[in-house]
Amino acid sequence: MSEIYDIGYRHYDGPRLGRHHTVLALGVHSLRGVFGLGRPARSKIMPFSLAAIMMFPVVVSIATMAMIQQRVGDYSGYAVVMQAVVAIFLASQAPTVVAPDLRHRVLPLYLSRPVTITEYVGAKVAAMTVALFLLVAVPLTVMFVGDLLVDMPGPPPTGEYLGAVTMAAVLAVLLSTVGLALAALTPRRGLGVASVITVYLLSTGAAPMIYAALYESGYRSAGAWGWLINPFWLVDAAQVWLFGSTAHIPDGAYPGGPAPILIVLALIAAAMAVLSARYRKAASQ
Amino acid sequence: MHILAIEGLTKRFPTVTALDRLTVTVGPGVTGLVGANGAGKSTLIKILLGLLPVSEGRAAVLGLDAFTQSAEIRRLVGYMPEHECLPPDVSATELVVHLARMSGLPRTAARERAADVLRHVGLAEERYRPIGGYSTGMKQRVKLAQAIVHDPKLIFLDEPTNGLDPRGRDEMLTLIRRIGTEFGISVLVTSHLLGELERVCDHVIVIDSGRLLRSSAITEFTQATETITVEVEEGADALAGRLAELGQTVTPHGRMLLVKVRGPETYDAVRDATADLDLCLIRLEQGRNRIEDVFRGEAAHV
Numbered sequence: 350m351s352e353i354y355d356i357g358y359r360h361y362d363g364p365r366l367g368r369h370h371t372v373l374a375l376g377v378h379s380l381r382g383v384f385g386l387g388r389p390a391r392s393k394i395m396p397f398s399l400a401a402i403m404m405f406p407v408v409v410s411i412a413t414m415a416m417i418q419q420r421v422g423d424y425s426g427y428a429v430v431m432q433a434v435v436a437i438f439l440a441s442q443a444p445t446v447v448a449p450d451l452r453h454r455v456l457p458l459y460l461s462r463p464v465t466i467t468e469y470v471g472a473k474v475a476a477m478t479v480a481l482f483l484l485v486a487v488p489l490t491v492m493f494v495g496d497l498l499v500d501m502p503g504p505p506p507t508g509e510y511l512g513a514v515t516m517a518a519v520l521a522v523l524l525s526t527v528g529l530a531l532a533a534l535t536p537r538r539g540l541g542v543a544s545v546i547t548v549y550l551l552s553t554g555a556a557p558m559i560y561a562a563l564y565e566s567g568y569r570s571a572g573a574w575g576w577l578i579n580p581f582w583l584v585d586a587a588q589v590w591l592f593g594s595t596a597h598i599p600d601g602a603y604p605g606g607p608a609p610i611l612i613v614l615a616l617i618a619a620a621m622a623v624l625s626a627r628y629r630k631a632a633s634q
Numbered sequence: 635m636h637i638l639a640i641e642g643l644t645k646r647f648p649t650v651t652a653l654d655r656l657t658v659t660v661g662p663g664v665t666g667l668v669g670a671n672g673a674g675k676s677t678l679i680k681i682l683l684g685l686l687p688v689s690e691g692r693a694a695v696l697g698l699d700a701f702t703q704s705a706e707i708r709r710l711v712g713y714m715p716e717h718e719c720l721p722p723d724v725s726a727t728e729l730v731v732h733l734a735r736m737s738g739l740p741r742t743a744a745r746e747r748a749a750d751v752l753r754h755v756g757l758a759e760e761r762y763r764p765i766g767g768y769s770t771g772m773k774q775r776v777k778l779a780q781a782i783v784h785d786p787k788l789i790f791l792d793e794p795t796n797g798l799d800p801r802g803r804d805e806m807l808t809l810i811r812r813i814g815t816e817f818g819i820s821v822l823v824t825s826h827l828l829g830e831l832e833r834v835c836d837h838v839i840v841i842d843s844g845r846l847l848r849s850s851a852i853t854e855f856t857q858a859t860e861t862i863t864v865e866v867e868e869g870a871d872a873l874a875g876r877l878a879e880l881g882q883t884v885t886p887h888g889r890m891l892l893v894k895v896r897g898p899e900t901y902d903a904v905r906d907a908t909a910d911l912d913l914c915l916i917r918l919e920q921g922r923n924r925i926e927d928v929f930r931g932e933a934a935h936v
């Protein structure tokens with residue numbers, strides 16, 4: 350022990366990488382954290398089971414295409430159909446990205462290094478966004494590859510697939526910013542999970558109720574806006590306008606025009622502002 | 635070159651002025667920053683790291699402007715916060731490797747450096763276990779390790795002995811001394827206890843309510859502390875007067891008198907004065923040679 354202890358101090362004169370390396374390293378570290386990689390086995394259970402559930406419709410879809418030459422479900426509606434699973438993934442994993450550093454006051458150890466608050470928050474948002482994108486886009490891609498391999502009659506639905514993947518990216522940015530903002534407001538992990546899931550359930554429950562209430566009382570076109578309260582239907586509405594896909598709602602239609610995508614952008618901006626304010630406060634403590 | 639050059643630095647919080655026109659310079663080596671709780675020590679460090687905006691004044695760290703070049707400064711310095719700042723569910727190795735990478739070290743270099751510094755701070759096998767199970771002493775060592783993992787030129791250690799038992803305190807102080815000497819890293823270390831820093835510091839800065847009380851080499855402090863403490867049952871004032879007449883430097887300190895030692899004649903003077911005035915001598919104590927005592931003496935004048 351003592352002879353090991355006595356090895357002299359060595360200075361470091363190797364390379365010191367720039368900030369894009371640092372931010373990339375932080376992003377990758379956080380992304381690995383979302384999937385529990387490098388963590389104990391129990392941290393992997395939740396993200397990987399949810400990712401596995403996301404593959405069920407893909408398996409069913411490829412099987413039916415191969416056996417009865419029919420498509421069940423479409424690419425554009427995949428995120429809406431699977432929304433509960435995506436929401437649970439967000440609720441369970443968003444707190445692991447932001448809560449520990451806030452709760453245990455680790456932030457000063459980052460901010461006393463070349464990392465800035467903006468880079469720190471940016472890396473966290475990027476990690477959660479990539480995780481959610483993978484969760485949705487990987488099954489879509491597997492389904493599309495299966496579609497091509499089965500060689501269904503008619504041209505492959507390439508346009509619809511690309512539209513769905515693009516909207517998966519938009520959905521991932523929206524969910525990660527809002528989810529992380531909610532999780533960052535409650536440094537206790539359990540509360541973070543609860544707050545994200547509560548907001549999701551409220552929005553999902555409220556959307557058809559608002560729609561029905563307005564529709565019944567004669568405000569038929571106003572009722573359409575009710576659907577936009579749920580983030581998955583909001584992004585679906587944007588997809589309808591951008592890519593001409595069909596609406597995946599139980600009843601009625603979305604309001605047309607650019608309004609849904611503008612609401613998405615406004616929500617992302619608002620969530621980023623909340624995150625930035627939250628971290629600026631944490632940094633000055 | 636000065637390691638730190640601070641000029642007229644003022645920091646006002648809504649209700650308190652944490653730093654009040656502080657002007658001081660710091661050279662290489664180990665420097666102690668001493669002051670009571672709330673004196674402004676942590677605030678000063680956070681400002682030097684660019685973590686807090688200032689109200690007025692200027693500061694340079696390693697010749698770089700603390701307000702416009704704080705990104706460069708943070709490349710060259712290390713920081714050990716005073717509060718707990720470690721996530722409990724990762725191991726010391728994982729954390730220190732990760733933080734080395736956050737300082738810009740490539741992956742392999744980060745691993746090597748982390749293993750090196752964890753060994754230097756004395757964390758052996760336990761470094762692979764989650765930090766949550768560590769003792770306070772081990773946690774303080776991890777905090778110190780992350781502060782030096784990127785081989786900084788200067789480190790800010792905020793109350794590193796906080797919460798440690800006497801033995802842990804001793805080991806931490808020895809480690810700090812080694813970092814300042816063998817490792818060749820300049821150190822600014824804070825404490826609210828004056829006495830504990832004298833062993834490890836080359837220089838001590840004393841602040842109070844954000845104002846500079848004193849900044850001097852440790853040798854000046856200890857030289858100035860050649861005093862004896864005299865306590866009499868009654869007539870301390872008369873004794874002080876008589877000693878002054880005899881050419882001694884006397885500072886009243888509560889019921890006691892602190893007398894500066896000029897040589898053997900000081901002891902003679904105390905003996906003669908008490909005998910002449912027929913006073914009852916309760917205590918005659920040799921100066922304890924502690925910077926604490928100097929500080930008390932100085933504080934009495936402030």
Ligand SMILES: Nc1ncnc2c1ncn2[C@@H]1O[C@H](COP(=O)(O)OP(=O)(O)O)[C@@H](O)[C@H]1O
Pocket residue numbers: 633634647648650651652669670671672673674675676677678
């Ligand atoms: N973020 C803050 N907001 C308001 N007041 C603060 C803040 N941080 C420190 N202070 C005040 O500034 C003064 C100096 O604090 P600090 O630098 O922590 O002292 P020290 O580290 O010497 O104990 C104290 O009166 C403290 O209450």
Ligand SMILES: [Mg+2]
Pocket residue numbers: 672675676677716792793
């Ligand atoms: Mg302090």
